[in-house]
Amino acid sequence: MxxxxxxxxxxxxxxxxxxxxxxxxxxxxxxxxxxxxxxxxxxxxxxxxxxxxxxxxxxxxxxxxxxxxxxxxxxxxxxxxxxxxxxxxxxxxxxxxxxxxxxxxxxxxxxxxxxxxxxxxxxxxxxxxxxxxxxxxxxxxxxxxxxxxxxxxxxxxxxxxxxxxxxxxxxxxxxxxxxxxxxxxxxxxxxxxxxxxxxxxxxxxxxxxxxxxxxxxxxxxxxxxxxxxxxxxxxxxxxxxxxxxxxxxxxxxxxxxxxxxxxxxxxxxxxxxxxxxxxxxxxxxxxxxxxxxxxxxxxxxxxxxxxxxxxxxxxxxxxxxxxxxxxxxxDEPVTVKDAEHAIKMPKIRGKVTFDHVTFAYDETKTILKDVSFTVNPGESVALVGPTGAGKSTIVNLISRFYNVNDGKVLIDDQDIADVTIHSLRAQMGIMMQDSFIFSGTIADNIRYGKLDATQEEIEKAGKIVCADPFIREMSKGYETQVRERGSMLSQGQKQLISFARTLLCDPAILILDEATSSIDVQTEKALQTGLNRMLKGRTSFIIAHRLSTIRGCDKIMYIDDGGIAEAGTHEELMKKKGRYYKLYTAQKSLH
The missing domain is CATH 1.20.1560.10 (ABC transporter type 1, transmembrane domain)
Known part of the structure; x- marks a missing residue:
């Protein structure tokens, strides 16, 4: 096709x-x-x-x-x-x-x-x-x-x-x-x-x-x-x-x-x-x-x-x-599939390595060119940069939604191309930009990735992401029926439910792609407290255009021109007065 x-x-x-x-x-x-x-x-x-x-x-x-x-x-x-x-x-x-x-x-x-x-x-x-x-x-x-x-x-x-x-x-x-x-x-x-x-x-x-x-x-x-x-x-x-x-x-x-x-x-x-x-x-x-x-x-x-x-x-x-x-x-080929010799991914500790990775969605434009970096277990990494630079591509490659054209992506020094996809993704929590809500109850949507979750676990996840208050205000609480794509919910509410769904799986690696883009500032502050608890001890990758939300990350990588243009803590990059400094000061001046 x-x-x-x-x-x-x-x-x-x-x-x-x-x-x-x-x-x-x-x-x-x-x-x-x-x-x-x-x-x-x-x-x-x-x-x-x-x-x-x-x-x-x-x-x-x-x-x-x-x-x-x-x-x-x-x-x-x-x-x-x-x-x-x-x-x-x-x-x-x-x-x-x-x-x-x-x-x-x-x-x-x-x-x-x-x-x-x-x-x-x-x-x-x-x-x-x-x-x-x-x-x-x-x-x-x-x-x-x-x-x-x-x-x-x-x-x-x-x-x-x-x-x-x-x-x-x-x-x-x-x-x-x-x-x-x-x-x-x-x-x-x-x-x-x-x-x-x-x-x-x-x-x-x-x-x-x-x-x-x-x-x-x-x-x-x-x-x-x-x-x-x-x-x-x-x-x-x-x-x-x-x-x-x-x-x-x-x-x-x-x-x-x-x-x-x-x-x-x-x-x-x-x-x-x-x-x-x-x-x-x-x-x-x-x-x-x-x-x-x-x-x-x-x-x-x-x-x-x-x-x-x-x-x-x-x-x-x-x-x-x-x-x-x-x-x-x-007959459409499944290009992203388990290799013949694929093994089950061991329990993930959280070390992530890009080893000279090159990737392109098609032949017209290469998104990442010879990218290399290492993230240690438990570190939180923010990815910033202009639209289309490759931030989402990096997290998609970690989750192996696409195959790299060249190089390797390793987790705990294990090439993810050599492990089964299910055993890899089962230990990762991924929240994409599109907060998709399925028809069914709110509880069903939260337990989507963990079917054996108890009601107590569902409510705990809801509380951590600050979704519990608005859910309980609904007619049937967690058993409230929502329509396809969550049409009866606000965009912010859909994102919070999606957040709860992601955190419920207790992932070893957490990926948040614009996870707070539709959440108001007040809710985001409350959510940040819960997130800080969840991020502790987990390797996390956070993509956010609102730079104030990623200041506390262990490392910030500015992605542009097919690679990592700058990397460091917020303070280090501000002192350097490079691309991140310009982006941060420009955004701050608007508020």
Whole structure:
């Protein structure tokens, strides 16, 4: 999945081939018993049904001319029994296939979601989230029927065709050959329409993906839209994307709608040929009325599975693009993962070392160039500097959210690339700039990273970060339900809850990325007291633009120009009168 925006169509990295379907078969194998049973039931029901024209032939050629009412009633009873058997078997088969289809949806969606959980930050940085979402929901729903009912129906319709051909030849060989003359014409027609359909439905997939990406982006940014009165402009963009969806859909449907009329037209000509050959060319004396009616019925049956196969083929073409997208996502490489020789991270003491680290998010700009420093256990380090200099990048590399391009990041002299990610992050407390709140209770949000936390531990964390007073003022205290992204909470309240969530894990290394940016000064002073207790004995990295909050740190590193421009205590850097001094005095003059 190449990185793009809602304005750009996704480009398939490889053309579709049979290997995609073979790969999809892994989701089918688990339910092959149910699918085989469904095939058997449908096959038996279909075989019974194809006896009907022979019964009709016998009625027209024998029972009716001989006025044999007993035989006629027996034949009618046989037709009714055949119908009942077909209905029963079809019902059972439908129930089986509903279960199979839903199980396949579950398995594919589970694999997709689990893979998405492992993909690095870089994957989500590079592409609209709406285009990811549509693959997990819409595309999986679309392909599930193809992988269950579609494949079973291919087998069934192939058997149906075989049965029909056998029965036709049993009735009359010459007339059967007349029916089969239409097959080459159909083959040419289906070959012509195949590529046009696939391209058309890929275009539909692209435009729907673009629309979904823009819709998701605007739902998240609805407040910003209204603040800047962008409703009309956004509506124009949305309408443009919607029109593209409508245009590509109409084009694809036009090609799809050619399949059934094309097959039906060939069917009409073949049935006309049956009467022409049966009544004129072969002569009435050679072909009885019952034979012609029976072959005509079989011809109708013959083209029905062919039309069904055409519809299945149509469905395959429609969903192949979705299947490609799903496998493309599953194949997205997990670049940040455990090495084959990875070991469990020992209990962290807190020494952090950057050993000639170089890092770039992409090839256009290197963020860190040959950076080296060491932080001793229990030290608190503040990272300051201009926006985009690499402060957040440093803490992201310590947490191994990205791989370094060159050099090493070590904790307690252990290269973090050689330890399991879970054992590393389980001993770290990380609070990012985005204070994300999940739907659920406040207590659930605080215990998110430590599911076995007691209520006492949750409340203790709330008290330390000064969140306890406002939580208790809510209707149900810690059991108060909050909506997605914490829409009922202020930004400061969301940050305090996120703070409690981070501290609850009792981390050996604490990372605070703009953790107090949305907290008022009065609350921040109270929070600082609790933080000082929590920071004691822990290695901590603090990113803060409000420099007054980091004066007491053991070390301050000024990040700029791809590295550490200055480092020292607040007093040392102020005496040096370098970049930190200028930044601090400039900020102080504003207050």
């Amino acid at each position: 190449a990185k793009n925006t809602y304005k750009q169509d996704e480009i398939l990295e490889e053309p579709f081939d049979i290997r995609h379907l073979l790969r999809a078969s892994s989701y089918i194998k688990k339910y092959r018993r149910g699918m085989i049973l469904a095939i058997v039931l449908s096959g038996i029901g279909g075989a019974f049904g194809y006896v009907a024209p022979m019964i009709i032939q016998r009625a027209l050629d024998i029972a009716v001319p001989d006025k044999n009412m007993r035989l006629l009633f027996s034949l009618v009873a046989a037709l009714i029994a055949i119908y009942v058997v077909s209905v029963i078997f079809t019902t059972i088969r439908s129930r089986i296939m509903v279960d199979v289809s839903q199980n396949i949806i579950y398995d594919i969606r589970k694999d997709l979601f689990e893979h998405l959980q492992e993909l690095p930050f870089q994957y989500y940085d590079d592409r609209p989230h709406g285009k990811i979402l549509i693959r997990v929901v819409n595309y999986v729903n679309s392909v599930s029927d193809m992988l269950s009912n579609g494949l079973i129906n291919i087998v069934l319709e192939a058997f149906n065709l075989l049965f029909i051909i056998i029965f036709m030849f049993m009735v009359d060989v010459q007339m059967a050959l007349v029916v089969l003359c239409g097959v080459p014409v159909l083959a040419v027609f289906m070959f012509w329409i195949k590529n046009k359909q696939r391209k058309a439905w890929q275009a539909v997939s692209n435009k729907n993906s673009n629309l979904n990406a823009y819709l998701q982006e605007n739902i998240v940014g609805a407040r910003i839209t209204q603040i800047f009165a962008r409703e009309d402009e956004n509506a124009k963009i949305f309408n443009g994307l919607s029109k593209e969806c409508r245009r590509t859909w109409n084009t694809a449907v036009r090609y799809s709608n050619l399949v059934w009329p094309g097959i039906d037209t060939i069917s009409v000509f073949v049935r006309a040929a049956i009467f022409l050959f049966g009544l004129v060319i072969f002569g009435q004396e050679n072909k009885s009325l019952g034979t012609i009616v029976a072959i005509s019925s079989y011809a109708s049956y013959f083209w029905q599975p062919i039309m069904n196969l055409g519809n299945i083929f149509n469905n395959f073409i429609n969903n192949i693009a979705y299947l490609e997208r799903i496998f493309e996502t599953i």
